[in-house]
Amino acid sequence: MVLNLIFLGPPGAGKGTVAQAVMDKYKLVQISTGDLIRAEVAKGSDLGKKLSVIMSAGQLVSDSIVSEMLKSELSKLVSKKGFSGVVFDGFPRTIPQAEMLNGILLSHKQKLTSVIYIESSKEKVVARLSARWTCPKCKKVYNTLTMPPKKSGLCNDDNTALYQRDDDKPETISKRYDVFIEKTHPLIEFYEKKGLLKRYDGNVPPKESIAEAEKIIAKIAK
Ligand code: ADP
DSSP states (O other): OOEEEEEEOSTTSSHHHHHHHHHHHHTOEEEEHHHHHHHHHHHTOHHHHHHHHHHHTTOOOOHHHHHHHHHHHHHHHHTSTTOOEEEEESOOOSHHHHHHHHHHHHHTTOOOOEEEEEEOOHHHHHHHHHTEEEOTTTOOEEETTTBOOSSTTBOTTTOOBOBOOGGGSHHHHHHHHHHIIIIITHHHHHHHHTTOEEEEEOOSOHHHHHHHHHHHHHHHHO
């Protein structure tokens, strides 16, 4: 069975962490639009420079730019042998993006299996993201409060020095949460109406959150 899943939730709800665990278990591939945007920024292109300004302000990149990025990434992944589904992390973030996703999936003869909404409070996500550190090399994410690396400041897998994302500064985090409520929260009702939404409380430690998501997916995959 092909599983095409969306993880929905405010920044810091644990989408990336849970997506990673689920992907490994079900052999799914992940598309993180945040990672695609950061890769463009790292190239130092003109587009990357513009995207960096938007991201650092906690604002959303335009629907057409992100959808184009997603479209080309998805085409690459779907055509690979043994494709068994994709986890969308950080996309869609607006109603127009959700509508575009429908069309993009259809063009690959795919459809959405489920949307998993990880609920989390503003207080919780601000605390979590302020403690988030990322490996620039393998993109593994740590949290000095809940998932610290074995050696302080260094990645467990490749010993690279961890860094704090520019947009994980307290003022920007608060802005990103507000943008989530304004632009992304309407997607909950959108997918609820389509009968695709499953939700759970993400205000729990990472292990419990992963277990909760796996329980939901096990039911879907039956
Ligand atoms: P988080 O989920 O922690 O906010 P992401 O890595 O998903 O982090 O996104 C970081 C930033 O990249 C967002 O704040 C936004 O500026 C931009 N971004 C990522 N995905 C999208 C999207 N689907 N639409 C618009 N902007 C996006």
